[in-house]
Amino acid sequence: MHDERRSSEVTRFAGVRARLEAAAPQSGFPALLYEFLLFGFKQGWACLFGGLMLALLLATHFWWPEEAPVARYDFLTVAALLIQIAMLAFRLESWSEARVIFAFHIVGTVMELFKTAHGSWEYREAGLLRIGDVPLFSGFMYAAVGSYLARVWRIFDFRFSHYPRRGATIALAVAIYVNFFAHHWLPDIRLALFAATALLYLRTWVFFRPFREHRRMPLLLGFLLVALFIWFAENLGTFAHAWSYPHQRSGWAMVSIGKLGAWYLLMIISFVLVERLHDRQHGR
Numbered sequence: 456m457h458d459e460r461r462s463s464e465v466t467r468f469a470g471v472r473a474r475l476e477a478a479a480p481q482s483g484f485p486a487l488l489y490e491f492l493l494f495g496f497k498q499g500w501a502c503l504f505g506g507l508m509l510a511l512l513l514a515t516h517f518w519w520p521e522e523a524p525v526a527r528y529d530f531l532t533v534a535a536l537l538i539q540i541a542m543l544a545f546r547l548e549s550w551s552e553a554r555v556i557f558a559f560h561i562v563g564t565v566m567e568l569f570k571t572a573h574g575s576w577e578y579r580e581a582g583l584l585r586i587g588d589v590p591l592f593s594g595f596m597y598a599a600v601g602s603y604l605a606r607v608w609r610i611f612d613f614r615f616s617h618y619p620r621r622g623a624t625i626a627l628a629v630a631i632y633v634n635f636f637a638h639h640w641l642p643d644i645r646l647a648l649f650a651a652t653a654l655l656y657l658r659t660w661v662f663f664r665p666f667r668e669h670r671r672m673p674l675l676l677g678f679l680l681v682a683l684f685i686w687f688a689e690n691l692g693t694f695a696h697a698w699s700y701p702h703q704r705s706g707w708a709m710v711s712i713g714k715l716g717a718w719y720l721l722m723i724i725s726f727v728l729v730e731r732l733h734d735r736q737h738g739r
Contacts (some may be wrong), residue, residue: 472497472610476666494665501607503547504556505599507538509688516695528582531592531697539595552605555732556598559725563597564589566635573639576700593698600685600721604729611663615674619655621730627651628727631720648720652678678726682718686710689718 475496480489499506511534519527539556542548567589571577577588584591607613631648638645652675659674690710693703702708 490666497610497665498607501603501610503606504538504542504602505688508535508595508599509691511535512692512695512697516697526580526582528578528580528590528592529584532582532584532590532595535592535595548602548606549609551732552602552609555601555605555729556595558728559598559601560594562632562724562728564591564594566597567593569636574701576698578698579696596692596697600725601728603681604725605732608729611665612669614662614669616660616662616671617658619659623655624723624727624730627655628724631723635717635720645716645720649716652720652723678719678722682715682722685718685721686712686715689714 475493478489480486511531515527515531519530523530539548539553543550543553564586568587571588578585578590578593580590582590627648630644630651634644634648656674656678660671661674661677662669662671664670693699693710694707696707700710702711
């Protein structure tokens with residue numbers, strides 16, 4: 456039964472990856488170069504959903520006609536849904552990963568509804584496919600983060616040392632999510648959450664396999680690198696006028712580096728959700 460479930464989750468990328476990993480480059484620099492290129496290829500594949508979404512934001516920003524019969528936001532929602540369907544139909548993504556995307560869509564949409572109502576950011580364009588002031592495509596932006604984590608976990612065969620207790624990680628994720636809402640009325644405990652994150656994950660290393668051997672890095676550093684990448688993507692998204700922060704109303708300006716902290720904390724929520732997926736897959 457376990458083997459049948461595993462075989463049902465095989466994607467087309469698994470065959471491509473197997474062929475690339477079967478290569479035998481010469482030792483020394485050629486082997487290191489091949490591993491580096493393979494690492495980049497795998498990262499690009501893990502970013503596929505998010506990369507396509509970002510490409511859509513930029514393309515519609517530059518080339519969407521003003522007289523189009525369909526609102527840009529509605530097009531982005533339908534396009535994101537079609538991308539998801541296509542990735543499943545062509546086995547570019549597993550059903551387990553799709554379930555993660557759905558969970559992230561819900562979590563992200565709830566946050567969007569609250570944050571836009573409190574003026575944290577806004578969506579200026581019109582559209583029919585929306586809930587209140589929030590276009591439905593926005594949930595897919597959070598889903599892109601979940602898609603990346605779920606895929607990179609599988610593609611690089613993640614393993615961990617000194618991983619915190621599950622109950623502690625869940626409690627931290629819940630506290631972070633609640634603080635995203637509660638800090639509008641109560642004291643912001645973000646610094647305490649950063650400290651708790653460091654305390655829990657300070658000794659944790661993630662082992663990942665870009666080629667034949669597992670490499671390792673501190674998990675906290677991994678969180679920071681992914682959060683930094685999301686911050687760069689957010690700058691591109693606001694440049695494309697997909698959404699805007701208050702300081703961008705008179706013209707585009709870079710997103711505050713302070714948002715990097717928010718994305719760092721969001722990484723904890725994301726990681727715990729994806730961790731639960733992999734626990735269920737392995738019967739834990």
